[in-house]
Amino acid sequence: MAGKLWLTTSAAVLLWAGAAHAQTAPSADNDQASTLDEVVVTAERRTSNLQTTAVAASVLSGEELANKGVSNIETLQFSVPSVTVQNSGQGNSFNIRGIGKTENNSSVGVGVITYRDGVAVFPAYFQNEPFFDIASLEVLRGPQGTFAGQNATGGAVFITERNPDLNGLGGYITGQAGNYNDIRLQGAINLPMGDTLAARIAFNKETRDSFYDVIGTPSRGHPGELDTRSIRASILWQPNDRARVLLKTDYTFHDMGGYPTSPIFSPLPLHTIATNGPYAAQDETTRTVLNASYEFDNGITIRSISGAQYGTTYIRSDADGTATLPFTFYDEVNQRLWSQEFTLVSPDTDRLTWILGAYYQDDLITFPPGQFVTTQYVSATLPILYDTLLEGRNPKTTAAGFGQITYDLTDDLEIQVGARYTRSTVENDARLAAPLLGLRLTQNDRDVENAVTGKVALNWTLDEDNFLYGFVARGHKAGGLNGPNLAFVAPKPFEGEDVTDFEAGWKSTLFDGHLRTQLGAYYNVYQNFQINIGDPTTPSITSILNVTDDTIIYGLEASAQGRFGALAFDAGLSLSHSELGRFFAADPRRARTGVCDQNSGPASGNCVNLEGNAQTFAPEMTLSLGVQYDFAVGAGTLTPRIDYSHISDSWASIFASEALGDHLTERDIVNAQLTYEQGDWQLQAYSTNLGDLDYIASVKAGQRYAGASRQYGLRLTRNF
Numbered sequence: 001m002a003g004k005l006w007l008t009t010s011a012a013v014l015l016w017a018g019a020a021h022a023q024t025a026p027s028a029d030n031d032q033a034s035t036l037d038e039v040v041v042t043a044e045r046r047t048s049n050l051q052t053t054a055v056a057a058s059v060l061s062g063e064e065l066a067n068k069g070v071s072n073i074e075t076l077q078f079s080v081p082s083v084t085v086q087n088s089g090q091g092n093s094f095n096i097r098g099i100g101k102t103e104n105n106s107s108v109g110v111g112v113i114t115y116r117d118g119v120a121v122f123p124a125y126f127q128n129e130p131f132f133d134i135a136s137l138e139v140l141r142g143p144q145g146t147f148a149g150q151n152a153t154g155g156a157v158f159i160t161e162r163n164p165d166l167n168g169l170g171g172y173i174t175g176q177a178g179n180y181n182d183i184r185l186q187g188a189i190n191l192p193m194g195d196t197l198a199a200r201i202a203f204n205k206e207t208r209d210s211f212y213d214v215i216g217t218p219s220r221g222h223p224g225e226l227d228t229r230s231i232r233a234s235i236l237w238q239p240n241d242r243a244r245v246l247l248k249t250d251y252t253f254h255d256m257g258g259y260p261t262s263p264i265f266s267p268l269p270l271h272t273i274a275t276n277g278p279y280a281a282q283d284e285t286t287r288t289v290l291n292a293s294y295e296f297d298n299g300i301t302i303r304s305i306s307g308a309q310y311g312t313t314y315i316r317s318d319a320d321g322t323a324t325l326p327f328t329f330y331d332e333v334n335q336r337l338w339s340q341e342f343t344l345v346s347p348d349t350d351r352l353t354w355i356l357g358a359y360y361q362d363d364l365i366t367f368p369p370g371q372f373v374t375t376q377y378v379s380a381t382l383p384i385l386y387d388t389l390l391e392g393r394n395p396k397t398t399a400a401g402f403g404q405i406t407y408d409l410t411d412d413l414e415i416q417v418g419a420r421y422t423r424s425t426v427e428n429d430a431r432l433a434a435p436l437l438g439l440r441l442t443q444n445d446r447d448v449e450n451a452v453t454g455k456v457a458l459n460w461t462l463d464e465d466n467f468l469y470g471f472v473a474r475g476h477k478a479g480g481l482n483g484p485n486l487a488f489v490a491p492k493p494f495e496g497e498d499v500t501d502f503e504a505g506w507k508s509t510l511f512d513g514h515l516r517t518q519l520g521a522y523y524n525v526y527q528n529f530q531i532n533i534g535d536p537t538t539p540s541i542t543s544i545l546n547v548t549d550d551t552i553i554y555g556l557e558a559s560a561q562g563r564f565g566a567l568a569f570d571a572g573l574s575l576s577h578s579e580l581g582r583f584f585a586a587d588p589r590r591a592r593t594g595v596c597d598q599n600s601g602p603a604s605g606n607c608v609n610l611e612g613n614a615q616t617f618a619p620e621m622t623l624s625l626g627v628q629y630d631f632a633v634g635a636g637t638l639t640p641r642i643d644y645s646h647i648s649d650s651w652a653s654i655f656a657s658e659a660l661g662d663h664l665t666e667r668d669i670v671n672a673q674l675t676y677e678q679g680d681w682q683l684q685a686y687s688t689n690l691g692d693l694d695y696i697a698s699v700k701a702g703q704r705y706a707g708a709s710r711q712y713g714l715r716l717t718r719n720f
Helices: 002-019 062-067 074-078
Strands: 056-061 083-087 092-096 112-116 134-141 155-161 170-178 182-192 197-208 213-215 226-237 243-255 272-274 280-295 301-318 328-345 352-367 372-379 382-408 413-434 439-463 466-477 497-510 515-527 529-534 542-547 551-564 567-579 584-586 607-609 621-629 631-633 636-647 667-678 681-688 696-700 703-706 711-719
Touching: 056 062, 056 515, 062 134, 074 083, 074 636, 083 696, 092 112, 182 711
Parallel strands: 112 155, 213 272
Antiparallel strands: 056 134, 083 092, 134 155, 170 182, 170 711, 182 197, 197 226, 226 243, 243 280, 280 301, 301 328, 328 352, 328 372, 352 382, 372 382, 382 413, 413 439, 439 466, 466 497, 497 515, 515 551, 529 542, 551 567, 567 621, 584 607, 621 636, 631 636, 636 667, 667 681, 681 711, 696 703
């Protein structure tokens, strides 16, 4: 409490001192006009200017993330076009253009893959890692089949954490205090150790009370309370201009206290839950990345990126979301992910440039015995509790070779051709049992898949300020094995999903570098589109099926960034439309009537043709606007900033049943920030969800998950 009081008092004094010396805004005549800095992308294994790269992308610096209130993957959706994130418990459903991951389990491949410091992170769980000491974040939209490979049919996210540098001692320390007793401490220090060696240590610690009021007494835990702590250590060795070795290790312990939910049509306020169940939600991860590179005399660079990641996720939850029924669910999942990538990169000064690479990944997910348990009634008419237990191993491997060549046909016209071959394996060694019912199913299956993905692009530089591109790209999401189900019948494998992406865009720089714009259109055709169908008996178990007819998704994206003296602004817009191919399915939430073949129906009773339905979590419109202005105040600068985000309505299920609660209404979120900066000090008053909008962020297994309530507070930073 004393620390919070000190922070608040110090902040108030600093604001008062600045306001006492307030001046009018500088005029254009007296103030040197500011222009936009160059923005680069690194996802294609070569640093290039965003405005002359044939990719639909958004790039944010660490400072921009903080200014927009983006503190983790979930809050990214309010600042980037075409992105939605549904936090529905153990992991996030991250979608770009309506494609991503709609179910958090080990059998389902992702459609959006996330990289940290060049390493693909866990694809199924552990998506709540906080952002701190970030250098840049790149969101690439559309299939990234050449460099990200399979499981990037919707796009990819590349997060680069700040590295050590040899330029001198430096760093920062930030203290934050807000409502819900939120306390956050974050900082970093850069330590040069001679001319060729430097280290950087960064940390983040935050605690916060729950957004929820609780009726009843949970049998354990504090649903919704946050306690997260992370530390990162990096060492850079750069013996000369050609060689570079970077070693980085992250550790995160993220305790969310449990995932508060309530039945979809609960009469209680959205942030009030009634419960008698247990609550716990903890993620613990360690990631080590070794990045080494060397440039030969001929200008060719060889790079190696090695990754080793270990994680444990653990939850306990009230499966019915009430204080009366005794249904519970808990699990513990361990995951280990090893990866290795080698690349050869040609110099970028020749007419022909190229990149060659090889990749290998070994992933093991383990469900320990007795740690994946669903407790429920036998049936509504037979209220006898029984347990369903799942245990086993889910090993996966991926081996790939990839490359891309770029050739200048003329000084203004270039062609790019990239391709990737991937061989993947997946195994399910699992056992599902309901001992009270005398039921048991053992699965020991293996699936092998080969896929070719890539991209062909034609790029035209009209002049130094205008760039046009068009390309055809191919993406692939791996097939796999459905896990055991409560029907206790042998699970069926599902096929890989393929997408062909037709895309064109125009990027321009206007007003002598004060304004940048990006405009693009895409048309995606999906074959064997993968969809989720829940198990009618146990909501925690789902199956993946393929839509054999083509599924179509198309849209338009536009964004702009401007800087005119003291005024800065940015905007992003996406318009999209999705149509599921011909596919018959029976909604597991309704009573089953007759046979329902996914290809032929018939469309009667509970068997419906879902052709034309929208993809889940695929809003037809997203819009983000941000504006700020710098005022000279005393010896410093006062900068008010406001960010607005609109995400249109969407569906949480392909059955699109409003009567069953599948409809997610539109949401309008406003974040605001007032920053006073003087020398090495920075003080910020901030608020996220300024209007305190109550909205359902996600729906899963008959339960609703609420979005974050309004948060506000003060943040004080000292740079050194």
